[in-house]
Amino acid sequence: MGGKRPVAKLATMPPPRFPRGTGLSLGTCLLSLASMIRARFAPSPTGYLHVGGARTALFNWLYARHTGGTLILRIEDTDRERSTEAHTQVILDGLAWLGIECDEGPYFQGEYGARHQADAERLLAEGKAYRCFCTREELEAQRARVEVTGLGFRYDRRCFRLTPAEVEERRGAGIPSTIRFLLQDEEIAWDDAVHGRISFQGRDLDDFVILRSDSTAIYNLAVVSDDIAMRISHVIRGDDHISNTPKQIALYRALGHPQPVFGHVPMILGADGKKLSKRHGATAVGDYQDQGILPAAMRNFLVLLGWAPGGDREILPEDEMIRLFSLEGIQKKAAVFDTTKLEWMNGQYLSALPAEEMLGPVQRQLARSGVAHGDRDLVPIVNAVKARSRTIIHLAEQVAVRLDPPRAALDPKGETLIRKMGPAFSANLELAARALEALDPKDWTSERLLETLKAAAAEHGLKLGDALQPIRVALTGSTVSEPVNELLAVVGRERSLRRMQEVAHQWTGGDAAA
RNA sequence: GGCGCUAUCGUCUAGGGGACUAGGACGGGGCCCUCUCAAGGCCCAAACACGGGUUCGAAUCCCGUUAGCGCUACCA
Numbered sequence: 267m268g269g270k271r272p273v274a275k276l277a278t279m280p281p282p283r284f285p286r287g288t289g290l291s292l293g294t295c296l297l298s299l300a301s302m303i304r305a306r307f308a309p310s311p312t313g314y315l316h317v318g319g320a321r322t323a324l325f326n327w328l329y330a331r332h333t334g335g336t337l338i339l340r341i342e343d344t345d346r347e348r349s350t351e352a353h354t355q356v357i358l359d360g361l362a363w364l365g366i367e368c369d370e371g372p373y374f375q376g377e378y379g380a381r382h383q384a385d386a387e388r389l390l391a392e393g394k395a396y397r398c399f400c401t402r403e404e405l406e407a408q409r410a411r412v413e414v415t416g417l418g419f420r421y422d423r424r425c426f427r428l429t430p431a432e433v434e435e436r437r438g439a440g441i442p443s444t445i446r447f448l449l450q451d452e453e454i455a456w457d458d459a460v461h462g463r464i465s466f467q468g469r470d471l472d473d474f475v476i477l478r479s480d481s482t483a484i485y486n487l488a489v490v491s492d493d494i495a496m497r498i499s500h501v502i503r504g505d506d507h508i509s510n511t512p513k514q515i516a517l518y519r520a521l522g523h524p525q526p527v528f529g530h531v532p533m534i535l536g537a538d539g540k541k542l543s544k545r546h547g548a549t550a551v552g553d554y555q556d557q558g559i560l561p562a563a564m565r566n567f568l569v570l571l572g573w574a575p576g577g578d579r580e581i582l583p584e585d586e587m588i589r590l591f592s593l594e595g596i597q598k599k600a601a602v603f604d605t606t607k608l609e610w611m612n613g614q615y616l617s618a619l620p621a622e623e624m625l626g627p628v629q630r631q632l633a634r635s636g637v638a639h640g641d642r643d644l645v646p647i648v649n650a651v652k653a654r655s656r657t658i659i660h661l662a663e664q665v666a667v668r669l670d671p672p673r674a675a676l677d678p679k680g681e682t683l684i685r686k687m688g689p690a691f692s693a694n695l696e697l698a699a700r701a702l703e704a705l706d707p708k709d710w711t712s713e714r715l716l717e718t719l720k721a722a723a724a725e726h727g728l729k730l731g732d733a734l735q736p737i738r739v740a741l742t743g744s745t746v747s748e749p750v751n752e753l754l755a756v757v758g759r760e761r762s763l764r765r766m767q768e769v770a771h772q773w774t775g776g777d778a779a780a
Numbered sequence: 781g782g783c784g785c786u787a788u789c790g791u792c793u794a795g796g797g798g799a800c801u802a803g804g805a806c807g808g809g810g811c812c813c814u815c816u817c818a819a820g821g822c823c824c825a826a827a828c829a830c831g832g833g834u835u836c837g838a839a840u841c842c843c844g845u846u847a848g849c850g851c852u853a854c855c856a
Contacts, residue, residue: 509851
């Protein structure tokens with residue numbers, strides 16, 4: 267393949283990375299560009315992995331996979347007060363659970379302090395930034411004064427007007443200082459991959475601090491410095507960063523680097539239309555893992571929240587998702603997180619997934635609720651109940667009841683049935699039990715059970731439903747389950763008969779209305 | 781306050797000037813299947829925020845209004 271040579275050549279080229287006039291054919295050039303796409307996910311470990319962050323990660327991952335590019339993970343741990351290793355681990359676990367694997371990293375922003383500082387000092391040396399000796403208190407006082415007048419505060423550049431001698435004097439006196447970026451009054455615009463053109467005026471922005479008095483970088487500098495160093499070509503992030511973008515572009519310009527492509531994805535809202543927060547209940551991906559959501563279902567739900575492939579697709583397997591994904595399909599509008607639809611989707615995945623493949627999560631859930639299953643094969647039980655379950659938790663409860671019928675709790679539908687049938691409930695139950703007991707244990711199969719039950723009902727002139735529903739309620743506590751013959755087969759002969767007799771007794775002598 | 785972003789059924793969305801009596805999905809209602817439920821199939825209710833333009837023609841383009849959200853730190 268002749269494609270190898272230009273790629274190698276490009277790789278050794280110094281920035282700017284995007285070749286112009288290199289004499290390469292358009293096709294080769296596009297091919298090379300595609301393979302040079304470098305996207306990143308850059309969470310700060312100051313909390314759990316939020317579903318919003320997870321979706322941003324998912325979009326980056328899909329974009330990288332779709333284009334054959336590279337996904338870089340960078341942990342932005344420069345806020346030492348709030349960042350913890352535990353949070354970093356939770357983020358890593360969350361991404362792994364969702365099946366989002368990164369090609370590079372995790373890198374830790376905290377390790378690049380020296381570069382951040384060097385970049386700030388270079389800007390200072392080039393006159394693109396200046397030392398600022400204003401203290402927090404002074405700044406706050408200025409801000410308070412201006413806000414009374416109803417105008418927005420903007421730093422008045424008083425330190426920019428200091429003479430070199432004054433600066434030296436203060437430095438000599440050991441007065442702490444920050445480095446502040448000198449923002450030009452010019453238009454700063456970019457073609458956002460999801461919003462189209464967005465434009466700001468430099469005069470509406472503040473001269474912002476880029477380096478603290480302790481020489482650590484402020485977010486905007488750190489991000490730009492790292493994104494340049496890591497050769498990031500596409501910055502896909504939450505749209506709460508839109509107003510940071512002009513500052514970052516100004517930094518790219520000052521540092522002499524071409525800016526990457528920016529794409530700002532919308533926020534995720536709670537059911538009340540407000541920004542998703544703890545009040546809305548589960549917001550961390552770990553919460554959904556605990557609730558028994560399958561990673562594939564979570565991914566499918568999340569990708570459809572703010573992105574659509576066009577057309578009527580709902581269930582998207584991973585390869586389809588990657589094939590169809592595009593930045594153009596991303597919605598501009600914030601989306602409400604609808605847990606009901608998530609559960610529906612999880613139900614779809616649960617129904618389609620072979621029992622063997624969900625044994626792990628089911629066993630973990632059984633262990634959590636203290637249910638021992640010994641050496642019993644869970645596969646047939648899971649197969650019997652998975653079509654009717656929306657979460658692993660719910661599914662595991664159903665498995666537990668089939669393992670040990672006395673666990674069954676009577677639900678309102680079960681109660682209603684008992685009340686409506688009156689004495690017939692126990693009578694029919696006993697009748698069915700007798701018929702089943704007469705069955706050779708070897709014939710305790712779904713098919714023979716149905717035959718036997720049908721024959722018994724016919725013999726006593728009962729409608730099939732009247733014969734079967736009491737069995738269902740006895741074994742599960744509810745009127746909802748797989749077909750009764752399958753239920754009996756899955757529960758097993760001894761357990762079924764014992765439970766049927768117990769329940770029949772319970773509702774004869776006693777007060778059936780309870 | 782300033783700056784910016786956004787606006788189609790309750791929710792997620794399709795739609796990129798005529799193909800729109802605005803399509804799909806979740807949820808809701810009804811029917812079918814069936815021993816029950818789920819799944820599946822069929823049907824029903826349900827939306828272009830408002831006001832101006834542009835145009836022969838606007839959900840689609842432009843401008844306002846309104847509402848929501850974001851940012852406005854020596855946080856990220």
